[in-house]
Amino acid sequence: MDSVKVGLLGFGTIGGGVAEILLGKSEQIARATGKKIELVKICDKDLTSDRGVSIPDGILTDNLAEIMDDPEISIVIELIGGIEPARSFVLRALESGKDVVTANKALLANCGPELFAKARELGRTIGFEASVCGGVPVLASIQTSLQANEIESIKAIVNGTCNFILSEMESKGSAYADVLKEAQRLGFAEANPTLDVDGSDSTQKLCILAQLAFGAVTDWKAISRVGVDVVDSIDVKFARELGRKIRLLAVAERSNEGLVLQVCPTLIPEDSALAKVTNAYNGIEIVGDFVGSVFYQGWGAGRRPTASAVCSDVIDSALGRTKITFDSLRLWSDQREGVPVMDSKKIRGRAYLRLGVEDKPGVMAKVAETLAKRDVSIESMLQPPKARPDDPIASLIILTHETSSEALDDAVAELNASSFIRGKTIRLAVRD
């Protein structure tokens, strides 16, 4: 039986899961695939921590060269995360004639074109199923199973931390800060949760989805982005009264003016499949011109689901499937035709606004006037009762008709500068 030797960079949580599969299931994988896949080296600076998996002597090393310079190792798994040194290590692995498997969305969103060009130049491949939606095999579907379709839209919940926070706020009526603390205690949120809750993580994943499904090349930092950190329990409550739930949606959607890319907490109908994604689950709805709507749900992070995706990439790479897909799709290359990305200012849609206003007569009229001046048309406006009657500040909730992002930006800027506005206006998206 053919044998394929694998080296692993980064022995953290997910690395532990990958080692568990590759070391513990080697016979099962060999029987199922006809290939022996051997994890022969794991490189990490930390040689002593317990990762919950027993590894034979001689496998763990802190010397990168034992992987990079071993000509017998043909696949390198990168689980370091972040950009450097992951980027340099991936380049070095490719240059050393190795195929790469990575779970690193930040790396691909920032350096996709460079890394894929290098891999193509050297006749190597990069597998990255685990970079979006963890164990849910959604990248494979876009790259292969749905390839007869023109993808029309992707709407995705790709960050489990944020979904946990929103669905806890929903089910318990708790405040954002309390739920975040609870999420940290349960291990669903990191000690520093910024990249999750400000939407950066979701935006990087959207950037990868946009390349796969639409050939779009874009700087993730230019994508319109709002995180869950602006959502208040009052928003969750009003969403419910409107028959909606709030989900942090990453959206890529064709329009007549190009590809809409947007990450924003979004009010969606409560009976939609995405609204039913609760807890730390990920969910993704892909609409193709022939297949119609296909919906996926599963664990988007965590040791075992992510390891499942990483190891399926390792097997695909060992069997040669990755090579075929990689060569045919020419991802992040000039040869791949892409849908032009729409200027985020031009994106049109409905919006939910929450303003803190002075509780005085005439304020609602002034707000309405400011919006009307920018052609932002109001579908409904509501001033809910105050929690404390003596509070000098009242909340004002507004649903707009479809409007351009630019018009709304201007109106909100003017509102925020007005004397009758207290605090920053919160803006969420509304989608059906």
Next chain:
Amino acid sequence: MDSVKVGLLGFGTIGGGVAEILLGKSEQIARATGKKIELVKICDKDLTSDRGVSIPDGILTDNLAEIMDDPEISIVIELIGGIEPARSFVLRALESGKDVVTANKALLANCGPELFAKARELGRTIGFEASVCGGVPVLASIQTSLQANEIESIKAIVNGTCNFILSEMESKGSAYADVLKEAQRLGFAEANPTLDVDGSDSTQKLCILAQLAFGAVTDWKAISRVGVDVVDSIDVKFARELGRKIRLLAVAERSNEGLVLQVCPTLIPEDSALAKVTNAYNGIEIVGDFVGSVFYQGWGAGRRPTASAVCSDVIDSALGRTKITFDSLRLWSDQREGVPVMDSKKIRGRAYLRLGVEDKPGVMAKVAETLAKRDVSIESMLQPPKARPDDPIASLIILTHETSSEALDDAVAELNASSFIRGKTIRLAVRD
């Protein structure tokens, strides 16, 4: 650019969709895959009907040899359906050196071992994504993306007709017969719906899933099967009162005594993902030891979704991915280790029973006694008010604790033979 020539057998509804993709999107597919895929011949007895797609002259023929004997055609798509002549045509295509793509679940459930052995012997492949769950790429996931997992269970709604019937009964409170008529009018059910509503279609699909996920080889006719044709609106109503919905589930699940295979209308919790699958959608939940629960939903039938799956197989076959997967998995072969299938009589589970009983004192006690004799333990028993007070027959609804299928069979047989029972006892499954 490499070119691959394709012949299509069967120009019906799905054949029309396939022609629409392969003829209408040939440039898009060529750009996306680097291969030119040409549909050069379509064979059907009917040369005149309009299939809603315009095809160039010289493509449609009623002469099978124009496909089988053309050495330039390397892929044959079989969309005839049923066993013969589909089986003979597939064998002939393989013997003529062609790879096969089929959407035919009946053919695979009945002749899988023969066809796959022949394909292996001749170094050819069979692609069959469209045979289960139509456009939803669930077979590809099991064969590739989830391959690092040991699959623990599959619970699937694989028949859109039955799901449409159940969810209409649920939302409208209508009777089975009325909903079936409506489904036929809307084109969701065939003029002769027997194979759908008696569970045969779902069982054949389960047979394919059981081979893919568990290596199980089984005669689909030996699988425990109940169809939606036994479900009454009273069952839907009581399920709802229990916080449950009824779905026709095809289940494959590891147990200590082997693989449980079962097709049965099943009372499942109303907040489960499968319960939320409405209309003619398909849904499938796969649980793997590492990935956890992954859930898919989409259109399981129909011209366009099924054509999407067929064409993805054609592209996989043209690019060589099918060959790798086919060779490594050795489906339906002796070399593939399988989980032994459990005798359906030994399957244990909870059950929902509906009996028609004489409305006389003492009948409930007699029913309880009959069940107790077979060690069938009752979780709850309920005699709902009769629709017409003068009806001499009352319904009795029973939920049992976990019991073996055999004990329940015996108890139900004895009940059905009892003088106080009117009509046949209906038995559904209950799962959490």
